[in-house]
Amino acid sequence: MFLIRLHPRIVGELTGNFLRNPRCIAVQFRYGFITDDDGLKIVDVTEPTRPVLIPRATVRLNHAGRLYVARTYAYVANGAEGLAIVDIENPERPFIDQIFNANGA
Amino acid sequence: MNDTRAVQIGSVNASQFALVADGKNGLRVVQLISPDTVPRTRFSPRPNPKLIATYHTKGEAICVPAAWSAIASSMKPADKRSSSAAAARARFISTKWNAFIGDRHLPKTRCRSSPQRRTLPRGRRDAFGRSADNEKWRAAHAIADADTTADDFAHRAGSRADGNSDTALSFW
Numbered sequence: 001m002f003l004i005r006l007h008p009r010i011v012g013e014l015t016g017n018f019l020r021n022p023r024c025i026a027v028q029f030r031y032g033f034i035t036d037d038d039g040l041k042i043v044d045v046t047e048p049t050r051p052v053l054i055p056r057a058t059v060r061l062n063h064a065g066r067l068y069v070a071r072t073y074a075y076v077a078n079g080a081e082g083l084a085i086v087d088i089e090n091p092e093r094p095f096i097d098q099i100f101n102a103n104g105a
Numbered sequence: 106m107n108d109t110r111a112v113q114i115g116s117v118n119a120s121q122f123a124l125v126a127d128g129k130n131g132l133r134v135v136q137l138i139s140p141d142t143v144p145r146t147r148f149s150p151r152p153n154p155k156l157i158a159t160y161h162t163k164g165e166a167i168c169v170p171a172a173w174s175a176i177a178s179s180m181k182p183a184d185k186r187s188s189s190a191a192a193a194r195a196r197f198i199s200t201k202w203n204a205f206i207g208d209r210h211l212p213k214t215r216c217r218s219s220p221q222r223r224t225l226p227r228g229r230r231d232a233f234g235r236s237a238d239n240e241k242w243r244a245a246h247a248i249a250d251a252d253t254t255a256d257d258f259a260h261r262a263g264s265r266a267d268g269n270s271d272t273a274l275s276f277w
């Protein structure tokens with residue numbers, strides 16, 4: 001987490017082994033959505049300098065890459081499996097709504 | 106779609122599109138929500154994705170610029186009655202794509218139009234055949250979402266009343 005000023009500095013960080021090779025983050029209101037080796041993970045950034053991980057809010061995805069959060073769905077580029085659409089209406093309990101691959105087209 | 110690397114979402118009126126960088130398969134255009142496929146009965150309807158266009162890039166498509174959500178926001182829902190609609194859409198996207206990667210094979214004049222330029226001179230039509238006085242199309246998609254912004258976000262914003270204005274703007 002940075003302060004966007006002339007002299008940015010780190011004011012907080014997620015410690016521990018929660019994230020494995022994180023790739024992309026999208027923030028929506030109080031929650032940050034992060035993709036890494038395990039899939040989609042969610043952190044509570046109500047206090048941005050003290051992000052809090054939500055242990056049970058992990059959606060397993062094999063090839064999670066970049067993502068985009070729109071309203072109550074997170075769209076995750078899931079490599080060989082296509083586009084994963086994750087329902088995040090309750091960010092503490094996300095689940096895969098569907099995985100779209102256009103029937104292999 | 107079996108090599109997806111990145112995705113950008115854009116919305117216009119009652120429709121929502123995704124631009125997907127699909128690696129070796131190129132750029133994909135996916136229609137997530139439209140009045141024809143998803144009944145707009147709630148704040149965030151469940152998307153019903155359909156692949157509507159593909160552009161085969163010269164190399165692997167690995168990223169979609171964030172600004173491209175504006176392109177998706179200037180698109181028209183798939184019209185099942187018009188067989189040329191998908192072709193026009195692919196042509197439009199490919200024009201933008203080539204503009205970005207600097208393909209010199211296309212006339213430069215075709216790349217100058219801004220995706221956010223919504224106003225057209227009378228009698229002129231855009232890449233989708235829309236004209237400024239196309240009342241028929243506008244009437245079919247005139248569902249305003251003015252009532253589904255601040256109030257619906259309020260319960261999610263929680264203690265941070267200001268929310269994330271950037272995210273909110275890019276939503277719908």
